[in-house]
Amino acid sequence: MRLTPEQQDEVAGQRGETRETRRATVPALEEILYEPLPVLDRGFIRVVDYMGDDAAIVQAARVSYGRGTRRTSEDQGLINYLLRHRHTTPFEMCEIKYHVKLPIFVARQWIRHRTANVNEYSARYSILDNEFYIPALEHLAAQAATNRQGREKLLDSVAAQQVLDLLRRDAERAYAGYSELLNEDDSGKPIDPTRPGLARELARINLSLGFYTQWYWKTDLHNLMHFLSLRADPHAQYEIRAYAEAMLGTLARWVPMSHAAFLEYRIDAALISATGLAVIRRLLASEPVTQQDSGLSAREWRELMALLGRSPTP
Ligand SMILES: Cc1cc2nc3c(=O)[nH]c(=O)nc-3n(C[C@H](O)[C@H](O)[C@H](O)COP(=O)(O)OP(=O)(O)OC[C@H]3O[C@@H](n4cnc5c(N)ncnc54)[C@H](O)[C@@H]3O)c2cc1C
Numbered sequence: 001m002r003l004t005p006e007q008q009d010e011v012a013g014q015r016g017e018t019r020e021t022r023r024a025t026v027p028a029l030e031e032i033l034y035e036p037l038p039v040l041d042r043g044f045i046r047v048v049d050y051m052g053d054d055a056a057i058v059q060a061a062r063v064s065y066g067r068g069t070r071r072t073s074e075d076q077g078l079i080n081y082l083l084r085h086r087h088t089t090p091f092e093m094c095e096i097k098y099h100v101k102l103p104i105f106v107a108r109q110w111i112r113h114r115t116a117n118v119n120e121y122s123a124r125y126s127i128l129d130n131e132f133y134i135p136a137l138e139h140l141a142a143q144a145a146t147n148r149q150g151r152e153k154l155l156d157s158v159a160a161q162q163v164l165d166l167l168r169r170d171a172e173r174a175y176a177g178y179s180e181l182l183n184e185d186d187s188g189k190p191i192d193p194t195r196p197g198l199a200r201e202l203a204r205i206n207l208s209l210g211f212y213t214q215w216y217w218k219t220d221l222h223n224l225m226h227f228l229s230l231r232a233d234p235h236a237q238y239e240i241r242a243y244a245e246a247m248l249g250t251l252a253r254w255v256p257m258s259h260a261a262f263l264e265y266r267i268d269a270a271l272i273s274a275t276g277l278a279v280i281r282r283l284l285a286s287e288p289v290t291q292q293d294s295g296l297s298a299r300e301w302r303e304l305m306a307l308l309g310r311s312p313t314p
Contacts, residue, residue, distance in 0.1 A: 002044050002101065003036055004129070011035065011046075024053045028253040036101075039246050040239060042131050042212055043101045047250050049218075052094030054079065054257040057221070060090040076257045083261040091222035094255060098217045098247070103133040105209035106240050113227050116219035123213070124201035127182060132171040132210040134164060139238055151238075170208065177206050221258060224251070229266045276304045283308075 003011065014034040029050060036044035058075045061082055082090055102110065111118065121128075140160045141151035155163065183190050183197030190197060197203075219227070228251070230236060232244035248267075252259045272280070275295040282289045291301040291312070305312040 002038060002042055014048075023051075024056060026050070026053050026254055028256075029250065032250070032253065036099075037246050037249070039242050040103070041134055041136070043103070043106075043133075043243070044099075045101075045243060045246050045250070046099045047096060047254075048099050048216070049097040050095065050254060052221075054255045056093045057082070057090045057255070057258060060093040061087070076260070079257045080261045080264065083258070083265045088222045091225065091258065092220040094221040094258075095218060096221070096224060096250070096254065098250075099214070100217055100243065101212055101214045102243060103210050103239065104207075104213050105133075106237075106243065107213055107215070108209070109237065109240050110217075110231075110243075113219075113223070113230075115223040115226070116217055118215055118217055120215040121213050123204040124199075127184070127200060128178070128204060128207065128211060128213070130175045131212045132167075132175070132208070133212065133239070134167055134171075134210075135239075137164070140164070150235075167210065171210055174207050175211075178203055181206070221255065225258075225262050225266065228262070232267060270307050272304070272307075273300070276300065279304060280308070 011034050029047060033047055036046045038044055054075065058078055061078055081087075100110075107120075137157070137160050138154065139151075140155045140163055142153050142155060144150040144152035154160075179191075181198040181203035182200065183192055183195060185191050224247070228244050228248060231240050232248055233241075236244065248259070251262070273296075279289055279294050279296065291298060294301060296304060302312045
C-alpha cells in the first residue's frame with residue numbers, strides 16, 4: 001500500500017479544500033498539489049506546499065516591485081542568464097515542500113544533501129509498516145566491472161527470480177521478527193499477554209535497508225536544482241534517480257522557465273576541463289589528436305568522446 005487509509009483521507013481532505021490568497025500560485029502545480037506521484041514499487045512523492053514562481057526569481061533579480069512589466073521572452077532570457085552565470089540567490093526566493101515515501105537505503109543517500117529541512121517518520125514513536133522495496137526484474141543487474149559504484153549486465157530470468165525470492169524471504173522474516181519483538185497488534189494490545197514487548201526504538205534495529213520510511217523535505221529552488229543535478233544524473237543509483245525524475249516533473253509544472261534553463265545549462269549540458277577544451281579546439285581545426293597526445297587520462301578521453309558522440313578509437 002502506498003498510502004495508509006488515514007493518509008488517503010488526509011489527501012482527500014487537502015484536495016477538497018481551496019483558499020483565497022493574494023500570494024502567487026501556479027495552476028499547473030496546484031493541479032497535483034497533495035497528490036501522491038508513484039515512485040518505485042511502493043514509494044511516492046507529493047508536493048504539499050510551495051512558495052514563489054518564475055516571476056519571483058525575476059523580481060528578486062531585478063529587485064523591483066512590479067510584476068509582469070517585462071515580456072515573457074525577457075524573463076526567460078534573464079533566468080537563463082542567472083543560471084548560466086551561477087547567479088544563484090534569486091532562485092533561493094522560491095521554496096517547495098515534499099512528502100516522500102522512500103526505502104531507507106535511498107534515504108541514506110538523500111540525507112547527505114544538507115541544505116534542506118527534514119522531518120522523518122519516527123520509528124521510536126510509531127510502528128513501521130510491513131513495506132519493503134523489491135526491485136523490478138529489469139533493474140536486477142550484476143556488479144559493473146569498470147564502475148565500482150554501479151550495475152551492468154542484467155541477470156538472466158532464473159538468477160533474477162532467485163534474487164527476488166531471497167529478498168522477499170529475508171524481508172518477510174525480518175518483519176515477522178520485528179512484530180514478535182513488539183508483541184503488539186494493530187490496536188496496540190499485546191499479542192502474547194504473558195510476555196512484555198520490546199520498545200519500538202529497539203525492535204526496529206533488525207529491519208533492513210529496503211524497508212520504507214517517510215519524511216517531509218523542504219528546500220529552496222537553488223538547492224533543489226543542485227540535488228537534482230546530482231541525483232537525476234545517470235551516475236546516480238537508479239532508485240534515487242527515480243525520485244529525482246519524478247521531482248523534475250514537479251519542477252516543470254512549478255517553474256517552467258527555470259526548468260527549461262535547468263535542462264539547458266545543467267542537466268543536458270556538460271562541464272569540460274581546460275585540457276578537454278584544448279582537444280575540442282584541435283578537432284575543430286581538423287588536427288589529428290589521440291588519447292595518448294591529448295593530455296587526458298583514458299577515462300576522461302572516453303567520457304569526452306562520448307560527449308562529442310565520437311568513437312574513442314580513431
Ligand atoms: C554519484 C554519487 C556518488 C556518491 N558517493 C558517495 C560515497 O561513496 N560516499 C559518501 O560518503 N558520499 C557519496 N556521495 C554523496 C556526496 O559526496 C555528497 O555528500 C552529496 O551528493 C551531497 O552533495 P552536497 O554536499 O553538494 O549537497 P548539500 O549538502 O545540499 O550542499 C550543497 C552545497 O552547500 C555547500 N555546503 C553544504 N554544507 C557545507 C559545509 N558543511 N561546508 C561547506 N560547504 C557546505 C557546498 O557547496 C555544497 O555543494 C555521492 C553522491 C553522488 C551524487
